[in-house]
Amino acid sequence: MAKRGIALVTAASEVEQVQRTLGMRFDVREVSHRFELRGAPLLVLDRVSFAVERGEFVALLGPSGCGKSTLLRLLAGLEPATEGQLTAEGRRIEGTDPERGLVFQDPTLFPWRTVWDNIALGLEARGLLRSHSERVDGALKLVGLSGFENAYPHQLSGGMAQRVALARALVNQPRLLLLDEPLGKLDSLTRMTMQGELVELWRRSGFTALLVTHDVEEAVLLASRVIVLSDRPASIKAEVTNRLPYPRHREDPHLMQLRRRVLEYLSMDGAL
């Protein structure tokens, strides 16, 4: 799949052009968020501000439970922020929008639907299935699962299920893809393969990607920019830009260096 991706992407400049037109720009301004936990308010986000340009691949890195996922839910429009403003292409984010896709750590495929019907969900919900059903086959092919149309989720491996979840988000051709630790539960081999596939998907499809992860290596390998968050309540600790061109190599010394820098921001020395 990676090879096919490279073959299709002919020149880096062309990719950038596609991304500049298709991707979504969004802005998080002074956003704070509280939960009610047994009557007491719990602050999970503390005045977080950052902006992401069209076609960027940004990783949100922070310790487990720091509020990264909450930020994604706010951007997806699943809940409104307690304070502050979230805008996409200059418009306030109010409610969900098929232009902003979301992939969870669990594939959360609908067990009563086949792979094909799961991927078709977005088109079906929007009444586009009849006119655009070829997009389902396209998305299926994109994640390399052609031939598994009629399988049920319980018949899939973890990696395959997560690929279906990706295809389900991609069928709507989102301009922003929000990824909530999508590879977090996969075994390390599948995970490495899918990291490469994810980058290829992003490069080919031109969406803006926002990846939540607590894996430093993954963040520096995939993202063009890493935003480091503090422990709960999350606030931005640092931003690291990674100009290394794609496709990248895991063992690149530049990545090692970046990894060390990011770990320092997370106040860990990097050694176990």
Next chain:
Amino acid sequence: MASVGSLSAEAAVRARTAGSAASEHRIAVWGAGVLAGLAWLAAAATTAQWRDVMPWDRTPLLATLEAVAGGMLILIAVAGPQLNLVTEKLRALGPWLAALPAMLTVWEVVTAKLGLLPLPFFAPPQSILQVYIEDWHRLGASLLASVVLLLPAYFLGIVAGFGAGIAIGWSRAVYYWGHPVLRFIGPLPATAWLPLAFYFFSSNRTASTFLIALATAFPVAILTSSGVSSVNSAYYDIARTLGANKRFLVLKVAIPAAMPEVFVGLFMGLGSSFAVLVVAEMLGVKAGFGYYLQWAQGWAAYANMYAALLLMSLLFSGLITLQFKVRNRLLAWQKGVLRW
């Protein structure tokens, strides 16, 4: 028993050696089938040869039927393997096919042959056979009446319970007002409403329909609402980010996700609908199996009662089997669920 067992083993060995002698491709006879056939023949011999304590008209017929069953089984066991008649399913039934004539014979011996059990109350098999031959039209009419009363009422109950369950499971307001009522009224057995229902409704038939529907609706409503309200909220989140509206969330997320629990409710509802059906027929509607049972009790016609009970269990068990077949088809995506 031991002699029969060794006999069949011998037969199997003989069949196998004969088979290998004739050709390598020949398939051995179905040993358990032969054994079962012999057991039926033994039952036939017992029925025919042993004198009854009092005369029953249908003793020869019972013996004939047992002999026919035995003959057919042996035929299938011997010739079946070549014709692919002995399927895996039939093979699995083997022990039951052999145990049935044994049980039938024990019943026959303690009633008709030895008279060990008090006679009018414990009817021998041939007397039940006689009931089917002589009273089939009344039994048939009862079957029809029961089905005609049960099915529409049951479907009414499903619709009401399913609708109420979805509303209670989905809407907070409906839950607030509906759930306490359901919890308070629901546990009342529908039969307890019988006297009131017969008073309020214009006909006993309408009253019975209402009660059967009520008995069905309660478990269906409880399990549907619990199914809907326990749907993983991540399913809703995903559907919403994909562009789903409220209607889609209810019809395409909540309901399919709740179906496994709905079917548990349908199963329970079907069971309680049977109970109410029989009681309603005994007390109000002058037709159906319940009425037949009561009539038989009045005349101390115990053989008729057994005959009716046998038909009832066939009907009810058949309906439940049918429902499970529907469920297995609809919920093929599920693994490891309640089995019937």
